[in-house]
Amino acid sequence: AEYLRLPHSLALIRLRNPPVNALSLAVVNGIREGLQKAMSDHTIKAIVVCGANDKFCAGADISSFSRSSPGISFGVVVDEIQRYEKPVVAAIRGVALGGGLELALGCHYRIAHAEARVGLPEVALGILPGARGTQLLPRLIGVPMSLDLITSGRPVGADEALKLGILDVVINSDPVEEAVKFSQEILDKPLEPRRLLNKSVPSLPNMDSIFSEAFAKVQKQYPGFLAPETSIQALQAAVNLPYKLGIKEEEKLALYLQKSGQARALQYVFFAESSVHKQSPPSVASWQTASPQPISSVGVLGLGTMGRGIAMCFAKAGIPVVAVESDPKQLEIAKKAVTSMLEREASKMQQSGRAWTKPTLTFSSSADMLCESGRFGQKTGKGWYQYDKPLGRVHRPDPWLSEFLSQYRETHHLESRSISQEEILERCLYSLINEGFRILGEGIAASPEQIDIIYLSGYGWPRYRGGPMFYAATVGLPVVLEKLQKYYTQNPDVPQLEPSDYLKKLAAHGNPPPKDWQSLAGPPGSKL
Numbered sequence: 001a002e003y004l005r006l007p008h009s010l011a012l013i014r015l016r017n018p019p020v021n022a023l024s025l026a027v028v029n030g031i032r033e034g035l036q037k038a039m040s041d042h043t044i045k046a047i048v049v050c051g052a053n054d055k056f057c058a059g060a061d062i063s064s065f066s067r068s069s070p071g072i073s074f075g076v077v078v079d080e081i082q083r084y085e086k087p088v089v090a091a092i093r094g095v096a097l098g099g100g101l102e103l104a105l106g107c108h109y110r111i112a113h114a115e116a117r118v119g120l121p122e123v124a125l126g127i128l129p130g131a132r133g134t135q136l137l138p139r140l141i142g143v144p145m146s147l148d149l150i151t152s153g154r155p156v157g158a159d160e161a162l163k164l165g166i167l168d169v170v171i172n173s174d175p176v177e178e179a180v181k182f183s184q185e186i187l188d189k190p191l192e193p194r195r196l197l198n199k200s201v202p203s204l205p206n207m208d209s210i211f212s213e214a215f216a217k218v219q220k221q222y223p224g225f226l227a228p229e230t231s232i233q234a235l236q237a238a239v240n241l242p243y244k245l246g247i248k249e250e251e252k253l254a255l256y257l258q259k260s261g262q263a264r265a266l267q268y269v270f271f272a273e274s275s276v277h278k279q280s281p282p283s284v285a286s287w288q289t290a291s292p293q294p295i296s297s298v299g300v301l302g303l304g305t306m307g308r309g310i311a312m313c314f315a316k317a318g319i320p321v322v323a324v325e326s327d328p329k330q331l332e333i334a335k336k337a338v339t340s341m342l343e344r345e346a347s348k349m350q351q352s353g354r355a356w357t358k359p360t361l362t363f364s365s366s367a368d369m370l371c372e373s374g375r376f377g378q379k380t381g382k383g384w385y386q387y388d389k390p391l392g393r394v395h396r397p398d399p400w401l402s403e404f405l406s407q408y409r410e411t412h413h414l415e416s417r418s419i420s421q422e423e424i425l426e427r428c429l430y431s432l433i434n435e436g437f438r439i440l441g442e443g444i445a446a447s448p449e450q451i452d453i454i455y456l457s458g459y460g461w462p463r464y465r466g467g468p469m470f471y472a473a474t475v476g477l478p479v480v481l482e483k484l485q486k487y488y489t490q491n492p493d494v495p496q497l498e499p500s501d502y503l504k505k506l507a508a509h510g511n512p513p514p515k516d517w518q519s520l521a522g523p524p525g526s527k528l
């Protein structure tokens with residue numbers, strides 16, 4: 001931060017840390033030093049705080065989160081500003097987010113440009129506004145709106161912020177110039193009414209029900225996320241405790257979130273999203289040099305109009321097709337249709353003198369066997385389970401099925417064993433992760449972040465677990481490798497469980513973070 005003396009007995013503290021003036025330790029120290037200078041200089045009557053490059057401040061420096069615990073010491077600075085004996089005016093342009101808004105809440109007045117946005121988006125990073133935000137905002141705008149803004153993390157435009165009472169003045173001109181004028185006008189006004197820390201939270205008769213509704217709402221809206229619920233607890237502390245104790249509770253809850261693991265995952269996602277937007281395809285990938293991958297076999301799910309045609313195309317190209325159809329009637333029709341189409345094709349080829357070999361078409365039989373026994377699922381009251389009635393939803397295990405399965409096992413020489421929840425989870429997730437490593441090794445995916453963002457955006461992977469590749473690093477690559485090796489030894493017929501070379505290479509380095517994978521594993525082999 002820079003310190004400047006302005007005419008009319010004013011000092012200016014300007015945050016400078018491109019691109020968004022994030023609160024690094026150096027910036028925070030700069031603010032503090034500036035305030036001390038202004039305090040000890042008896043010619044200075046008021047201070048204006050602003051940000052360089054048309055942005056006030058986007059909050060804590062997210063990239064430094066893994067190195068320190070954010071928020072704690074900065075909260076002390078926010079309190080110091082409030083207790084300051086000279087007026088401090090925040091001049092906001094661009095954004096005042098997270099710690100940036102907390103800094104502004106510490107100031108005695110807030111002036112913003114009409115296009116500025118302010119907010120406390122910490123929940124999106126798995127944390128809460130831990131530099132007094134949960135204690136000061138409700139003192140300024142009341143509990144219901146603070147609950148809304150803090151649990152959703154949504155920023156608001158200057159006009160809405162003015163209506164809510166977060167901002168004091170909104171202008172269309174330069175907020176620093178306006179703040180300079182403004183500070184001269186308020187020099188003689190008492191500061192005590194402007195110190196939020198000495199105010200109490202506006203009370204409402206139905207506070208208990210407001211909080212219980214808020215808990216119910218976030219549980220429904222953000223299931224599994226810790227930060228929104230924990231933020232509500234911090235707001236409860238603002239209502240129930242004096243400021244001195246409320247800030248201790250905020251600190252305790254902030255630390256709990258910071259250590260929760262969700263924070264690390266969500267902060268990874270913040271940077272992963274930003275890097276994915278900037279990435280171009282890996283250098284090996286190019287339409288000019290790419291050659292088609294060989295296809296050894298094809299699976300078709302559903303033999304309706306499309307499935308039949310698709311199965312036909314591949315069969316005609318001499319590629320073995322495995323098709324699955326759950327409806328026995330459809331299956332019969334499809335078998336006839338595909339066979340007759342192939343026969344017509346074969347006779348055309350024979351007439352033209354070309355050779356034709358019969359392609360392999362394999363149909364899965366297990367669903368057929370159930371259906372052939374008249375078990376069509378809920379609609380007939382029995383399928384893999386027994387239901388309370390046809391079309392009923394209450395299901396229970398069916399002794400018939402045990403008999404059916406034991407016969408099936410005998411026919412196929414299978415041994416029965418119980419499978420734990422852990423094994424199901426590991427076999428599903430680790431084989432998915434293994435495929436992720438394989439496509440990284442092949443250069444088909446440009447980075448682990450790309451795989452993760454696709455899983456978060458398109459497949460419902462919980463955001464607070466960061467994506468499958470980040471999850472692998474959370475579990476530990478050597479653990480994933482060891483488990484895959486174990487399951488592959490037990491199931492040598494499942495190729496998805498065979499650990500990929502890329503995973504082996506990385507696990508030899510221990511458990512490196514995803515951002516280091518590509519440099520450690522070397523350049524991808526190109527199969528494109």
Ligand SMILES: CCCCCCC[C@H](O)CC(=O)SCCNC(=O)CCNC(=O)[C@H](O)C(C)(C)COP(=O)([O-])OP(=O)([O-])OC[C@H]1O[C@@H](n2cnc3c(N)ncnc32)[C@H](O)[C@@H]1OP(=O)([O-])[O-]
Nearest residue numbers: 022023058059060061062070071074098099121129130131
């Ligand atoms: C010791 C200090 C303690 C302080 C304690 C404070 C406690 C507080 O409660 C916790 C927080 O404030 S939690 C924080 C709460 N605040 C937030 O959650 C705000 C998160 N940020 C945003 O929402 C958007 O970035 C903006 C709306 C600011 C700009 O959007 P846009 O115009 O579309 O631009 P863009 O492309 O998105 O970003 C441009 C570049 O800036 C980078 N960068 C951005 N913010 C950063 C940050 N805080 N940090 C670091 N870097 C940050 C971004 O990665 C990118 O870098 P690259 O190298 O060029 O790739």
Ligand SMILES: NC(=O)c1ccc[n+]([C@@H]2O[C@H](COP(=O)([O-])OP(=O)(O)OC[C@H]3O[C@@H](n4cnc5c(N)ncnc54)[C@H](O)[C@@H]3O)[C@@H](O)[C@H]2O)c1
Nearest residue numbers: 300301302303304305306307308324325326327328330331
């Ligand atoms: N028909 C088109 O022109 C067209 C064009 C583009 C895309 N599509 C899409 O292609 C898909 C198939 O279309 P279609 O026209 O062939 O539909 P369809 O209804 O004719 O065939 C779907 C078949 O899938 C079977 N099926 C359903 N669930 C199954 C399961 N779990 N396991 C095995 N079989 C199952 C059904 O019994 C049915 O025979 C649809 O998603 C459709 O939206 C169709």
